[in-house]
Amino acid sequence: MEWRVRGRVVRFDGPAVIMGILNVTPDSFSDGGRYTEPGPAIERGLQMVREGASILDIGGESSRPGAEPVSAAEEIRRVVPVLAGLAAASDVLLSVDTTKAEVAEQALAAGAHIINDISALTADPALEDVASRHGAGVVLMHMQGTPRTMQREPSYEDVVEEVARYLEERVRTLAEAGLDPACLAVDPGLGFGKTVEHNVALLRGLPRLARLGRPVLVGASRKSFLGRLTGRAVDERLAPSLAALAFSVQQGAHILRVHDVKESCEVAYLLAKFGLPTEPPAS
Numbered sequence: 080m081e082w083r084v085r086g087r088v089v090r091f092d093g094p095a096v097i098m099g100i101l102n103v104t105p106d107s108f109s110d111g112g113r114y115t116e117p118g119p120a121i122e123r124g125l126q127m128v129r130e131g132a133s134i135l136d137i138g139g140e141s142s143r144p145g146a147e148p149v150s151a152a153e154e155i156r157r158v159v160p161v162l163a164g165l166a167a168a169s170d171v172l173l174s175v176d177t178t179k180a181e182v183a184e185q186a187l188a189a190g191a192h193i194i195n196d197i198s199a200l201t202a203d204p205a206l207e208d209v210a211s212r213h214g215a216g217v218v219l220m221h222m223q224g225t226p227r228t229m230q231r232e233p234s235y236e237d238v239v240e241e242v243a244r245y246l247e248e249r250v251r252t253l254a255e256a257g258l259d260p261a262c263l264a265v266d267p268g269l270g271f272g273k274t275v276e277h278n279v280a281l282l283r284g285l286p287r288l289a290r291l292g293r294p295v296l297v298g299a300s301r302k303s304f305l306g307r308l309t310g311r312a313v314d315e316r317l318a319p320s321l322a323a324l325a326f327s328v329q330q331g332a333h334i335l336r337v338h339d340v341k342e343s344c345e346v347a348y349l350l351a352k353f354g355l356p357t358e359p360p361a362s
């Protein structure tokens with residue numbers, strides 16, 4: 080399988096691909112407030128590249144439960160200088176974590192290759208056209224509700240089947256609208272309108288998502304369901320995050336969105352040495 084991202088191609092024939100998280104926000108749940116100036120943010124990005132990240136995901140709006148929305152102008156002010164600085168200093172793949180067409184357009188002009196949209200291109204109707212015109216890679220993430228409301232009462236009859244059908248439907252609809260399916264990746268959206276049990280079921284159900292035939296991205300890093308399961312505070316969730324990463328890769332995930340790049344790359348490298356990931360047997 081391949082993932083086309085603006086003329087470049089991500090292949091999945093080696094260790095699982097690590098996407099390093101760089102939140103240039105004052106309020107993200109884990110690294111909020113640490114990289115609000117472009118200089119330190121770019122330095123942190125380059126450090127993650129040295130540690131082995133293949134992709135950096137730059138976000139200017141927190142999506143933690145209850146987070147307040149941010150204007151496009153403010154998001155652009157936060158992310159564009161960081162993307163431009165990283166594009167000038169490195170050839171790492173750059174992703175922008177946004178739901179807004181205006182932000183994506185400016186981010187792509189600054190050198191981004193991928194649009195990571197937690198609304199799966201549903202929040203802003205203009206984003207589809209931006210992605211299509213630039214041949215950008217797109218991450219389609221499942222979410223129940225909105226960040227402000229999503230953790231109130233998440234409910235599903237069969238979470239794995241419902242998430243898989245939703246993502247399948249988004250891929251089909253976007254392909255019919257003219258987006259190149261080779262540019263699309265899918266993500267179950269751990270923590271986005273899900274209880275602890277829903278998140279665990281989705282990790283166990285990753286093989287179902289892998290059968291959609293598109294790269295599967297998983298973001299479990301430091302999330303609160305790992306805290307609920309272990310009793311660990313957000314800055315003590317390295318081991319739980321690595322356990323979730325190893326399990327995700329074993330279950331068929333291709334791309335892991337993580338805060339702790341160095342340790343995650345070591346785990347991904349070792350899993351590959353042990354024979355994971357493997358191509359699914361031909362059917």
Ligand code: HH2
Binds near residue numbers: 140
């Ligand atoms: N999780 C977060 C943000 N963006 N994008 C994808 N595709 N998948 C995820 O699981 C995902 C995501 C939330 O984590 P974080 O960026 O660390 O925090 P915040 O949203 O508070 O900035």
